[in-house]
Amino acid sequence: MRAVIALAALLGSVLLSLCLVWLSAEGSARGWEKDARATTDGTPRVMRSLRSPSAPSQSPTNRTTPNQFGIQKSEQPLKCKEMWNNNWSSSIKKKRYSEDYYLQIVGKLQNCTWKRRPQEYARFRSELAACCDATHNFITSQNNTPLGSNMSYEVDNKKTIHITEEIFRMLPESQPLDYPFKHCAVVGNGGILRNSSCGAEIDKSDFVFRCNLPPTTGDVSQDVGNKTNLVTVNPSIIAQKYNKLNEKTANFLENIETYGEAFLLLPAFSFRSNTAASFKVHRTLKEFGAKQKAIFFYPRYLKNLAQFWRTKGVKAYRLSSGFMITSAAVELCENVKLYGFWPFSKTAAGTPISHHYYDNQLPKPGFHAMPKEYNQILQLHGRGILKLQFGQCLAN
Numbered sequence: 001m002r003a004v005i006a007l008a009a010l011l012g013s014v015l016l017s018l019c020l021v022w023l024s025a026e027g028s029a030r031g032w033e034k035d036a037r038a039t040t041d042g043t044p045r046v047m048r049s050l051r052s053p054s055a056p057s058q059s060p061t062n063r064t065t066p067n068q069f070g071i072q073k074s075e076q077p078l079k080c081k082e083m084w085n086n087n088w089s090s091s092i093k094k095k096r097y098s099e100d101y102y103l104q105i106v107g108k109l110q111n112c113t114w115k116r117r118p119q120e121y122a123r124f125r126s127e128l129a130a131c132c133d134a135t136h137n138f139i140t141s142q143n144n145t146p147l148g149s150n151m152s153y154e155v156d157n158k159k160t161i162h163i164t165e166e167i168f169r170m171l172p173e174s175q176p177l178d179y180p181f182k183h184c185a186v187v188g189n190g191g192i193l194r195n196s197s198c199g200a201e202i203d204k205s206d207f208v209f210r211c212n213l214p215p216t217t218g219d220v221s222q223d224v225g226n227k228t229n230l231v232t233v234n235p236s237i238i239a240q241k242y243n244k245l246n247e248k249t250a251n252f253l254e255n256i257e258t259y260g261e262a263f264l265l266l267p268a269f270s271f272r273s274n275t276a277a278s279f280k281v282h283r284t285l286k287e288f289g290a291k292q293k294a295i296f297f298y299p300r301y302l303k304n305l306a307q308f309w310r311t312k313g314v315k316a317y318r319l320s321s322g323f324m325i326t327s328a329a330v331e332l333c334e335n336v337k338l339y340g341f342w343p344f345s346k347t348a349a350g351t352p353i354s355h356h357y358y359d360n361q362l363p364k365p366g367f368h369a370m371p372k373e374y375n376q377i378l379q380l381h382g383r384g385i386l387k388l389q390f391g392q393c394l395a396n
């Protein structure tokens with residue numbers, strides 16, 4: 001029995017720690033603000049200028065855009081369109097996720113100019129709203145969790161937890177996030193962020209999501225920013241690094257200072273073994289009057305989300321937390337940009353990179369479900385629903 005629990009906890013922590021890690025050495029053609037910020041009629045400037053007959057310098061059949069080094073790069077709209085039509089994703093499947101083959105395709109995608117597509121965005125958002133409804137159900141609240149009810153766990157789904165008065169009082173009355181947000185950054189922890197100079201751009205976002213209590217101070221902040229509005233917490237870190245907060249409380253509180261008034265988001269109701277540590281975080285923050293607030297994923301939201309992605313071919317045991325957050329961000333934000341999502345061991349140019357931007361832990365051998373998630377993210381990028389930052393950010 002103990003072995004089973006230990007295995008479940010281990011699996012949970014391994015999967016949770018895969019906060020998604022990903023990107024490459026090429027800069028996008030322009031800053032995302034210019035790409036994503038819609039004009040008053042809701043059409044991105046880029047698209048308008050493309051359609052506008054008064055823009056003769058941008059011939060739609062052979063447009064050039066300066067890259068980060070100011071080099072004019074010629075695009076082949078037809079090829080890009082083909083890529084966006086996504087038949088590359090089936091060819092990736094055939095190759096069984098060989099990293100080099102995958103990188104080749106991603107390298108090609110990087111050379112296509114990204115355009116926000118408001119209609120695609122609206123369509124996808126309503127699909128997500130119909131299945132999962134992050135606006136009401138992302139977070140466990142008093143609204144979606146009646147006092148005295150028995151709530152099912154996300155993964156240990158034969159187990160329930162009785163919502164006592166004490167638990168109920170830990171929950172926010174309703175959804176705590178002040179959505180909709182205009183511009184959101186979802187920051188993965190990929191080694192690709194090193195030397196990216198993306199910090200300033202990330203910090204300009206209205207809402208910044210991060211995963212797994214990553215470092216944001218010191219040298220790294222120019223690459224990853226230091227603003228955090230929501231950060232996920234893997235309960236196994238609480239167990240390992242802070243001895244379940246039975247001691248080292250001061251240490252923990254000091255370390256999370258860097259997240260300002262952020263929400264710490266915990267999967268309290270995913271595995272039974274997560275519950276006590278998650279509650280302990282909540283109580284500790286409260287007891288010491290910390291600025292941060294602990295909130296909990298709503299287990300049914302995560303179940304519905306897994307089901308949603310399963311129908312699209314992501315048949316993971318559990319989604320990575322980065323993918324969960326990304327999905328929620330699409331519902332909660334008007335513009336979503338992803339940084340540090342790069343599940344490869346090297347850049348598109350072939351330079352080896354570390355697994356995380358803050359440590360040199362080698363990527364796990366094999367490719368697991370990550371490429372399936374990454375495939376979906378590339379498709380969302382291609383459809384103009386969110387933007388994936390491929391490599392260094394431009395200084396504006």
Ligand SMILES: *[C@@H]1O[C@H](CO)[C@@H](O)[C@H](O)[C@H]1NC(C)=O
Nearest residue numbers: 059061062063064073074075
């Ligand atoms: C497009 O650009 C390429 C490379 O700069 C050039 O060789 C080609 O002649 C151009 N084609 C058209 C139709 O302008």
Ligand SMILES: *[C@@H]1O[C@H](CO)[C@@H](O)[C@H](O)[C@H]1NC(C)=O
Nearest residue numbers: 082083086087088089090091
């Ligand atoms: C995509 O489909 C077109 C036509 O169906 C085909 O010519 C092309 O080779 C395909 N591309 C990939 C990458 O599979």
Ligand SMILES: *[C@@H]1O[C@H](CO)[C@@H](O)[C@H](O)[C@H]1NC(C)=O
Nearest residue numbers: 073074104106107108109111
């Ligand atoms: C992307 O564009 C650059 C610059 O034009 C070119 O050198 C590179 O080969 C392209 N990459 C791919 C994969 O097409």
Ligand SMILES: *[C@@H]1O[C@H](CO)[C@@H](O)[C@H](O)[C@H]1NC(C)=O
Nearest residue numbers: 148149150151160161162163
């Ligand atoms: C919750 O579960 C307990 C024990 O498992 C049971 O006694 C109780 O009736 C259940 N409550 C509800 C509302 O289903």
Ligand SMILES: *[C@@H]1O[C@H](CO)[C@@H](O)[C@H](O)[C@H]1NC(C)=O
Nearest residue numbers: 191193194195196351353354
């Ligand atoms: C980052 O840039 C510095 C200075 O240019 C260089 O010394 C360092 O090796 C680079 N680090 C990575 C991970 O590329």
Ligand SMILES: *[C@@H]1O[C@H](CO)[C@@H](O)[C@H](O)[C@H]1NC(C)=O
Nearest residue numbers: 221225226227228258259260
């Ligand atoms: C982020 O860095 C800026 C400038 O370096 C600093 O003023 C600000 O206080 C930092 N924010 C946080 C949350 O640490």
